[in-house]
Amino acid sequence: MSKARLGNVLIGQSGGPTAVINQSLVGIVETCRESGRFDRVIGALHGIAGILDGKFVDLGRESKKTLEAVARTPSSALRSVRKKPTTEECRAILHRIEELNVHAFFYIGGNDSAETANLIDQMAREEGWELHLFHVPKTIDNDLLVTDHCPGYGSAAKFVAQAMMGDNEDNRSLPGIKVDVIMGRNAGWLTAASVLARRHEGDGPHLVYVPENDFSMSSFLGDVERTYKERGRCIVAVSEGIHAKGGAQLIVEGEKDSHGNAQLSGTGALGDFLAAEIKRNLGSKLRVRADTFGYLQRCFAGLASEVDAREAREVGRAAAQAAIKGKQISGSIAIRRKDKRAYEVAYDVIELSRVAKNTRPLEERFIQGSNDIHEDFLEYVTPLVGELPKTAHLTEHPL
Amino acid sequence: MSKARLGNVLIGQSGGPTAVINQSLVGIVETCRESGRFDRVIGALHGIAGILDGKFVDLGRESKKTLEAVARTPSSALRSVRKKPTTEECRAILHRIEELNVHAFFYIGGNDSAETANLIDQMAREEGWELHLFHVPKTIDNDLLVTDHCPGYGSAAKFVAQAMMGDNEDNRSLPGIKVDVIMGRNAGWLTAASVLARRHEGDGPHLVYVPENDFSMSSFLGDVERTYKERGRCIVAVSEGIHAKGGAQLIVEGEKDSHGNAQLSGTGALGDFLAAEIKRNLGSKLRVRADTFGYLQRCFAGLASEVDAREAREVGRAAAQAAIKGKQISGSIAIRRKDKRAYEVAYDVIELSRVAKNTRPLEERFIQGSNDIHEDFLEYVTPLVGELPKTAHLTEHPL
Numbered sequence: 001m002s003k004a005r006l007g008n009v010l011i012g013q014s015g016g017p018t019a020v021i022n023q024s025l026v027g028i029v030e031t032c033r034e035s036g037r038f039d040r041v042i043g044a045l046h047g048i049a050g051i052l053d054g055k056f057v058d059l060g061r062e063s064k065k066t067l068e069a070v071a072r073t074p075s076s077a078l079r080s081v082r083k084k085p086t087t088e089e090c091r092a093i094l095h096r097i098e099e100l101n102v103h104a105f106f107y108i109g110g111n112d113s114a115e116t117a118n119l120i121d122q123m124a125r126e127e128g129w130e131l132h133l134f135h136v137p138k139t140i141d142n143d144l145l146v147t148d149h150c151p152g153y154g155s156a157a158k159f160v161a162q163a164m165m166g167d168n169e170d171n172r173s174l175p176g177i178k179v180d181v182i183m184g185r186n187a188g189w190l191t192a193a194s195v196l197a198r199r200h201e202g203d204g205p206h207l208v209y210v211p212e213n214d215f216s217m218s219s220f221l222g223d224v225e226r227t228y229k230e231r232g233r234c235i236v237a238v239s240e241g242i243h244a245k246g247g248a249q250l251i252v253e254g255e256k257d258s259h260g261n262a263q264l265s266g267t268g269a270l271g272d273f274l275a276a277e278i279k280r281n282l283g284s285k286l287r288v289r290a291d292t293f294g295y296l297q298r299c300f301a302g303l304a305s306e307v308d309a310r311e312a313r314e315v316g317r318a319a320a321q322a323a324i325k326g327k328q329i330s331g332s333i334a335i336r337r338k339d340k341r342a343y344e345v346a347y348d349v350i351e352l353s354r355v356a357k358n359t360r361p362l363e364e365r366f367i368q369g370s371n372d373i374h375e376d377f378l379e380y381v382t383p384l385v386g387e388l389p390k391t392a393h394l395t396e397h398p399l
Numbered sequence: 400m401s402k403a404r405l406g407n408v409l410i411g412q413s414g415g416p417t418a419v420i421n422q423s424l425v426g427i428v429e430t431c432r433e434s435g436r437f438d439r440v441i442g443a444l445h446g447i448a449g450i451l452d453g454k455f456v457d458l459g460r461e462s463k464k465t466l467e468a469v470a471r472t473p474s475s476a477l478r479s480v481r482k483k484p485t486t487e488e489c490r491a492i493l494h495r496i497e498e499l500n501v502h503a504f505f506y507i508g509g510n511d512s513a514e515t516a517n518l519i520d521q522m523a524r525e526e527g528w529e530l531h532l533f534h535v536p537k538t539i540d541n542d543l544l545v546t547d548h549c550p551g552y553g554s555a556a557k558f559v560a561q562a563m564m565g566d567n568e569d570n571r572s573l574p575g576i577k578v579d580v581i582m583g584r585n586a587g588w589l590t591a592a593s594v595l596a597r598r599h600e601g602d603g604p605h606l607v608y609v610p611e612n613d614f615s616m617s618s619f620l621g622d623v624e625r626t627y628k629e630r631g632r633c634i635v636a637v638s639e640g641i642h643a644k645g646g647a648q649l650i651v652e653g654e655k656d657s658h659g660n661a662q663l664s665g666t667g668a669l670g671d672f673l674a675a676e677i678k679r680n681l682g683s684k685l686r687v688r689a690d691t692f693g694y695l696q697r698c699f700a701g702l703a704s705e706v707d708a709r710e711a712r713e714v715g716r717a718a719a720q721a722a723i724k725g726k727q728i729s730g731s732i733a734i735r736r737k738d739k740r741a742y743e744v745a746y747d748v749i750e751l752s753r754v755a756k757n758t759r760p761l762e763e764r765f766i767q768g769s770n771d772i773h774e775d776f777l778e779y780v781t782p783l784v785g786e787l788p789k790t791a792h793l794t795e796h797p798l
Contacts, residue, residue, distance in 0.1 A: 017572045019565070042798060061796040069791030075568030077793050082573070166418070166698035169474030173416045174481070178665075178694075266577075266688025267674070268667010275666070289665025294690035295577075299565035302788030303702075389701030392468030394476050397460040399441060 006324070007103035008040040011059065014047035014109035014116065015082060017075035018152025019159075019304040020312035021138045024108050025078065026071040027316020028136065029059050032104075035324050042100060047081035047107070048116060051093050056100075071313065074299040076108075085116055090123045097131060104132040104323035108316070110139035110150075111359050114332055118356035121330045134319040135332035135352055138312065140298045142189035143359040146350050147334035151315055154308030154384035156183070156297045157193035161388055163293060164197035168204040168235060169391065175233035176287030177224060177278055180205070181271040183297050184239040188212050188362040190297070192373045193381055194237035199391055204235030207371045211241035212361045215250065216370075220274075221281050223371050228282075240270060240292075268292045305386045311335060311345065318347035343383035405723070406502035407439040410458065412475035413446035413482075413508035413515065417551025418558075418703045419711035420537045423507050424477065425470040426715020427535065428458050431503075434723050441499060446480035446506070447515060450492050455499075470712065473698040475507075484515055489522045496530060503531040503722035507715070509538035509549075510758050513731060517755035520729045533718040534731040534751055537711065539697045541588035542758035545749050546733035550714055553707030553783035555582070555696045556592035560787055562692060563596035567603040567634060568790065574632035575686030576623060576677055579604070580670040582696050583638040587611050587761040589696070591772045592780055593636035598790055603634030606770045610640035611760045614649065615769075619673075620680050622770050627681070639669060639691075667691045704785045710734060710744065717746035742782035 009032045013021060025043075032041050041059040044050035057078075062070075070077045085093060097105060107117045117135040124131045137144050140156035160182055171178045182191040188210020197203060206227045209215060227234040243249055251273050271290030278288050315333040322328055331349040338344045366377040408431045412420060424442075431440050440458040443449035456477075461469075469476045484492060496504060506516045516534040523530045536543050539555035559581055570577045581590040587609020596602060605626045608614060626633040642648055650672050670689030677687045714732040721727055730748040737743045765776040 013572070017569055040798075043793070045795075056798045057793065058796040058798050059793070062794055066791060066794060069789060070793055072788070073568060073790040073792070074565045076572040079574075080572040162700045162702070163695050165700035166473045167694055169472060169700070170416055170694050170698040173412070173475040173479040175478075266690065268671050268689070268691055272666055272668060272671075289694065290667070291665065291693035291695060292667055292691065293695070295566055295569050295688065296562050296690060296692070296695070299569040301561045301564035301568070301790060303561070389471070390468060391472040391700060392465060393472070394442070394456065394458070394469055395461055395465060396444075397457040399439075399455045399457050 003037065005039060006037045007101045008042055009038045010042045010044060010097065010100060010102040010105045011078065012044040012047040012050065012107050013076035013078045013080050014107060014113035015080060016110070016140065016298060017080055018138050018140050018298055019074040019155035019300065020151055020309045021075070021108055022073055022077045023071045023309050023312035024136050024138060024151060024316035026067045027313040028106050028320045029062070029067060031317045031320035033060065037324055038103065043078045046079045047083065048085055048089070048093055049081040049083055051096050052089060054096070074301055082112070084112065085119060090120050093120055094124055094127070094129065102131065104134070106134050106136055106319055108136040108138055110141065111144055111355060111357055114352060114355040115357040118352045121352055132323040132326065133330040134323055135355060136315055136319045137333060137355065140190060141184055141187055143187035143361070145355050145358055145360045148337040148345070149335060149384055151308060151312035152298070153189065154305035155303065156190055157196070157381060158305045158385045159297050159300050159303055160190055160193045160293065161196035161385060162303070164194045164205060164237065165199065165388065165391055167291070168197050171204060171233050171235050176289060177228055177234045179236045179238060179271050179274045179290040181238050181240050181290065181292040183265060183293065184211065185241045186211060186359045186361065188239050191237050191239040192362055192366060192377055193385070195373045195377065196381065196385060196388060200393055202231065205237040206231065206234050207236045208373050209236070209238045209242050209371060210362055210367065211239050211243060212367055213370050214245040215242040217277060219370060221278065224278055225282050238270070238274065240265060265294060305384065307384055307386050314347055318349070322349045340379065402436065404438060405436045406500045407441055408437045409441045409443060409496065409499060409501040409504045410477065411443040411446040411449065411506050412477045412479050413506060413512035414479060415509070415539065415697060416474035416479055417537050417539050417697055418473040418554035418699065419550055419708045420474070420507055421472055421476045422470045422708050422711035423535050423537060423550060423715035425466045426712040427505050427719045428461070428466060430716045430719035432459065436723055437502065442477045445478045446482065447484055447488070447492055448480040448482055450495050451488060453495070473700055473703070481511070483511065484518060489519050492519055493523055493526070493528065501530065503533070505533050505535055505718055507535040507537055509540065510543055510754060510756055513751060513754040514756040517751045520751055531722040531725065532729040532751070533722055534754060535714055535718045536732060536754065539589060540583055540586055542586035542760070544754050544757055544759045547736040547744070548734060548783055550707060550711035551697070552588065553704035554702065555589055556595070556780060557704045557784045558696050558699050558702055559589055559592045559692065560595035560784060561702070563593045563604060563636065564598065564787065564790055566690070567596050570603060570632050570634050575688060576627055576633045578635045578637060578670050578673045578689040580637050580639050580689065580691040582664060582692065583610065584640045585610060585758045585760065587638050590636050590638040591761055591765060591776055592784070594772045594776065595780065595784060595787060599792055601630065604636035605630065605633050606635045607772050608635070608637045608641050608770060609761055609766065610638050610642060611766055612769050613644040614641040616676060618769060620677065623677055624681050637669070637673065639664060664693060704783065706783055706785050713746055717748070721748045739778065
């Protein structure tokens with residue numbers, strides 16, 4: 001393997017942040033620096049927007065101490081962007097990359113960011129460039145194709161589990177009907193993680209609705225009524241992406257980003273709508289509450305899953321190593337689960353086009369009917385989240 | 400001090416749960432059991448509702464291991480209730496207490512629960528009963544009179560701080576205007592704790608609105624516009640209890656409990672309303688998001704403040720010791736801060752009537768103008784919350 005200098009490295013972060021996306025950033029930076037093969041490790045601020053606007057920082061001069069502290073800080077330290085580049089913008093980005101003598105470009109993000117990377121990669125190949133371009137996966141939605149799971153998901157799932165554990169105790173103490181809206185535009189992976197909160201007989205969530213199923217208001221109301229009658233209380237976990245038959249949204253929101261995604265988060269509208277429907281149909285005197293877990297799910301400070309943090313670092317390192325080895329011109333990193341029982345993973349380099357744009361729904365085998373998650377899902381999700389706090393109930397000996 | 404048997408003990412939990420209210424329960428149970436002075440330690444399920452309905456459990460038979468595990472579990476293990484007893488119900492409660500040969504009754508709750516305790520205590524005294532009745536304080540709102548702070552507050556403040564720390568990084572990475580609605584019906588204590596998230600120059604929350612100030616929509620919109628222009632982003636912490644001049648609610652909600660409190664939590668309505676007003680007045684293309692921290696603030700599993708957990712245990716123990724010593728017939732426990740710098744506290748027994756019903760607003764010296772918290776507040780709140788996770792930003796060396 002030649003030890004020749006390879007020019008510079010460029011890194012950007014894109015899409016919704018996660019609690020561990022900076023681990024991936026630091027994994028790339030440290031691997032590139034350790035290799036001694038690059039002149040400069042450059043960061044673009046706000047992803048491709050920073051490349052277009054010429055907003056760069058020198059990551060080669062950050063101290064190890066700062067990098068380690070940044071790795072443990074939630075959200076995207078290089079700032080983020082939600083932007084799909086036009087053909088002209090792709091060309092401008094490539095020119096900037098040439099200007100900066102960039103040998104390897106790393107783009108940390110989800111499926112939309114992989115699409116952006118793929119567009120730039122395709123143009124680079126068409127025009128005969130020798131750019132190494134790697135997408136480094138992150139998304140709390142866990143909906144990237146190919147990979148067993150996505151960095152960022154384990155930490156968000158841990159937040160959802162601990163929130164639901166607490167909410168279950170809250171609802172047990174002051175009974176009523178509680179609707180909890182959980183992130184997940186296209187896929188129910190994060191909503192499914194709420195079942196980690198079932199620690200004792202009778203614990204919620206008692207009903208779980210994911211966007212992989214069409215949502216029927218009448219079935220929902222029937223489920224809630226039956227559960228409330230049986231248990232005297234009912235906690236519902238609902239994905240923000242639930243929709244009526246044919247994909248129709250339950251309530252209409254206005255805003256869309258340049259990838260065509262409607263705004264679902266940052267509003268309590270869906271939860272309030274479902275709570276109002278329950279009251280209107282099942283009784284206005286019922287105690288019905290709704291919480292929308294919102295942005296807290298993806299960036300809560302100090303709650304990252306250890307496994308998730310470690311793997312996020314490793315996908316960054318794996319991408320940097322792939323670029324240094326040079327076997328592949330471009331690609332994305334996928335996590336492969338080698339051993340289920342001992343939980344061991346490997347990192348594969350896969351083709352960019354395989355993760356770009358499209359998303360992976362919650363697997364069918366993990367969905368139980370129209371309103372629950374199959375217990376097999378626990379085997380899948382538990383190692384990603386790590387240890388959860390212990391909760392206990394009184395034995396309640398009779399007098 | 401006589402070692403005579405004193406009859407039985409009765410304990411109830413009431414009002415909104417907290418992350419550490421079970422510490423107080425266990426503090427009472429263990430102190431009463433250790434004293435050897437009581438025949439039975441009885442728990443009423445759902446507070447006074449359980450007393451009226453005859454729903455009791457024998458806490459004397461719970462193992463130490465179970466009690467310790469319950470102490471670390473959020474929310475009210477004996478279940479809770481929001482109920483103000485009528486005169487007839489007070490009489491029925493007293494008769495049940497006589498039937499059960501109760502020497503000491505402990506009611507763990509906030510100001511409404513103290514009012515309930517006070518009503519029962521007054522009737523007991525008028526009718527010449529020798530009932531020891533102690534209110535044991537808890538509330539995430541931190542709005543009880545006399546006490547320096549309330550058990551439950553430190554843990555909720557820790558949640559708010561960590562949520563806001565993460566949200567600040569989130570908003571820094573994808574800039575826009577963010578409204579975070581925080582619990583606090585009458586008092587801004589919990590909303591004020593959001594300023595713990597200011598760790599670096601420019602960190603949010605940039606604006607803080609508490610119910611101690613009248614809320615003016617035009618000032619609010621002016622504040623947001625100015626901050627957004629200056630910083631390119633704006634995070635707002637808003638108490639759910641903010642109101643227009645004269646106490647008028649900004650949006651009208653329907654539900655009220657028997658203490659006359661309107662439902663403020665369990666809905667995203669206030670946040671969505673403020674976000675909509677911002678868009679309507681400052682520009683429909685602005686990225687405006689709202690999160691309502693909701694019930695997660697009070698019962699999140701695995702995030703209790705250590706100081707808060709210890710003090711919640713101690714107020715339970717102090718109440719039990721007061722009942723055993725018998726110097727006071729009834730009372731509540733207040734935490735007194737003995738030494739500010741070393742943070743040391745003492746537990747005082749105070750008269751029930753002093754904490755019943757009324758609430759304590761955020762002190763004036765902690766409020767900075769119409770939209771911020773004074774830095775002196777940090778000295779007050781920091782020891783209650785304990786250590787927060789570290790976050791760091793890149794130095795951003797220029798290329």
